[in-house]
Amino acid sequence: MGKGPTNIRSPQRKHGPDCRTGETMQTSLRGIAEKAKQDKHYRFGNLYGMLNKSALYCAWNGLNKKAAAGVDKETARTFSRELTGNLDTLVEELRSTQYKARLVKQVGIPKGNGKLRMLGLPTLRDKIVQKAVADILSAIYEQDFLKCSYGYRPNVGAQTAVQDVTKELMKRYSYVVEADIKGFFDNIDHDWLMKMLEQRIKDKPFLGLIRKWLKAGILKTTGDVTHPETGCPQGEWSVQSWQTSICTMLWTCGLKRSSRNRVVGTRTCAGWRMISSAHSGIRKTQTDSIRHCQAG
Secondary structure: OOOOHHHOOOHHHOOOOOOOOOHHHHHHHHHHHHHHHHOOOOOEOOOHHHOOHHHHHHHHHHOOOOOOOOOOOOOHHHHHHOHHHHHHHHHHHHHOOOOOOOOEEEEEEEOOOOOEEEEEEOOHHHHHHHHHHHHHHHHHHOOOOOOOEOOOOOOOOHHHHHHHHHHHHOOOOOEEEEEEOOOOHHHOEHHHHHHHHOOOEOOHHHHHHHHHHHHOOEEOOOOOEEOOOEOOOEOHHHHHOHHHHHHHHHOOOOOOOEOOOOEEEEEEOOEEEEEEOOHHHHHHHHHHHHHHHHHO
């Protein structure tokens, strides 16, 4: 490859693998994606071994460096001062299976209705490992998403869904229905989540990491520490990784376009919305979705 722009790097980049031109990790992810697309029933192994220094460095590059710190108060600026050594420490913890999930710091942000949305802030070191895991999960589960899926996916989101629905509403549609799963994040069943992940993943150490994060203690705003039996905190890690898996598993049925009744659906992590030219189209799709959820 040429030696143009790739030689221009910030000081923190020159001490680690270059994940833009370091092809090993990206090639591995492409291979996983291709296999997942070719065989919808294939169960992946040897994923834990992919969490090497190159993967963690790429994950570090993908993090928001301005995000709030976790319970240990370690910031991206502090971590970057000894970037190579800190990444080496994380790799060794993973290799020796000594890695432990740290407490998750709970914070509340205002919602439009005057209430607070509770978010979870992992430590920076946990975020790095979680982002590396998220990249692997995305390579697998992106192959299963339908085009109507907008929740927590690369390059799409709620705004994209609104734009697409707005375009559809310019056509001959008369009915709009929106639904949300109440308390979605608060009521995720840990055991069922792991069973769903096991449908595509057979690597026990890799799955064990996800279970550690599910069971990680939460430092409440009151100062108390709780250990959740169900649910998961919303936050940067949940947005990028196993929420992706949940979306795919729970919404496999999809909300596809129906040419007969002109039904168009969009879905996010915890809800869906449909537009249709006929009331019967809405009722049928709604009934089918409820039946699918009850059967699951």
